[in-house]
Amino acid sequence: MNIGEVAARTGLPAKTIRYYEEIGLVSPLRDVNGYRAFRESDRHKLAFLARARALGFSIEDCRALLALYEDEHRASADVKRLAERHLEKIEEKIRTLEAMRETLSELVEACAGDHRPDCPILKGLGEEERPAPSTGVA
Amino acid sequence: MNIGEVAARTGLPAKTIRYYEEIGLVSPLRDVNGYRAFRESDRHKLAFLARARALGFSIEDCRALLALYEDEHRASADVKRLAERHLEKIEEKIRTLEAMRETLSELVEACAGDHRPDCPILKGLGEEERPAPSTGVA
DNA sequence: CTTGACCTTCCAGCAGCTGGAAGGACTATC
DNA sequence: GATAGTCCTTCCAGCTGCTGGAAGGTCAAG
Numbered sequence: 001m002n003i004g005e006v007a008a009r010t011g012l013p014a015k016t017i018r019y020y021e022e023i024g025l026v027s028p029l030r031d032v033n034g035y036r037a038f039r040e041s042d043r044h045k046l047a048f049l050a051r052a053r054a055l056g057f058s059i060e061d062c063r064a065l066l067a068l069y070e071d072e073h074r075a076s077a078d079v080k081r082l083a084e085r086h087l088e089k090i091e092e093k094i095r096t097l098e099a100m101r102e103t104l105s106e107l108v109e110a111c112a113g114d115h116r117p118d119c120p121i122l123k124g125l126g127e128e129e130r131p132a133p134s135t136g137v138a
Numbered sequence: 139m140n141i142g143e144v145a146a147r148t149g150l151p152a153k154t155i156r157y158y159e160e161i162g163l164v165s166p167l168r169d170v171n172g173y174r175a176f177r178e179s180d181r182h183k184l185a186f187l188a189r190a191r192a193l194g195f196s197i198e199d200c201r202a203l204l205a206l207y208e209d210e211h212r213a214s215a216d217v218k219r220l221a222e223r224h225l226e227k228i229e230e231k232i233r234t235l236e237a238m239r240e241t242l243s244e245l246v247e248a249c250a251g252d253h254r255p256d257c258p259i260l261k262g263l264g265e266e267e268r269p270a271p272s273t274g275v276a
Numbered sequence: 277c278t279t280g281a282c283c284t285t286c287c288a289g290c291a292g293c294t295g296g297a298a299g300g301a302c303t304a305t306c
Numbered sequence: 307g308a309t310a311g312t313c314c315t316t317c318c319a320g321c322t323g324c325t326g327g328a329a330g331g332t333c334a335a336g
Contacts, residue, residue, distance in 0.1 A: 113218035
């Protein structure tokens with residue numbers, strides 16, 4: 001199987017597959033003409049990688065997952081630990097993004113979006129943080 | 139004001155401030171000793187940038203926002219458009235991450251996480267996509 | 277024999293910093 | 307005046323995970 005076919009069947013760009021070989025995630029054989037010769041097992045590994053990447057696992061996590069995948073004597077606890085840590089990172093990212101969305105959508109809603117220069121978005125970005133937003137009652 | 143003080147007051151690392159100068163986001167003066175001499179306006183700009191970056195705006199968006207900020211004849215519509223586009227990207231990212239979280243948390247929950255090798259997470263990653271999950275009824 | 281689609285390697289670049297080396301400048305203390 | 311410690315400077319390299327492009331080899335069809 002040449003790289004083009006593997007690319008088509010895994011959905012990974014050929015460039016990416018070459019890169020994965022370079023960093024040692026797959027090791028296809030070589031034909032006499034120098035072309036990479038992928039076995040079924042290579043294609044399978046690449047498909048595994050594609051799915052792990054699609055779940056947001058880092059390359060190093062993928063490497064670890066692949067090693068566990070190939071290790072018949074693995075403990076599922078090791079896999080689970082890895083996945084849980086990743087899940088937490090995802091949740092953390094979601095929280096960060098939701099905070100951004102919250103702030104940003106407030107600003108956007110407050111902005112007239114017309115020809116005038118007054119703009120709560122720029123105002124919000126330009127303002128020094130307030131020491132304490134008191135109610136004005138001493 | 140030296141870079142250290144600006145860093146402390148904006149929360150930006152000195153390295154980042156130097157980088158922002160390099161890419162033309164700020165242009166502090168220089169003392170005779172070669173040290174950067176930040177004016178209040180520089181500090182203000184950097185604080186603006188820090189907040190815009192914290193909302194996830196790209197550097198190029200920040201550059202545009204800064205230009206609008208400094209332009210008294212801007213139209214708030216331009217700012218709003220930029221912010222809305224960014225908001226959409228954030229929402230897109232959130233959706234992607236939530237899909238990941240969904241899939242991943244299902245896998246994690248299904249995994250015993252013990253000493254045995256059987257692991258739904260690895261199984262999920264290793265499986266070829268099904269042609270059609272029929273009910274078995276022909 | 278040429279065309280075109282494939283494949284190869286290598287090098288550069290993206291974003292947005294971050295780390296480290298090597299060295300100058302300033303402040304305080306002895 | 308020497309020394310120590312902290313600040314500042316520049317420059318270069320590296321991080322993640324690819325992606326694009328140049329220059330060239332290979333193969334199948336006509």
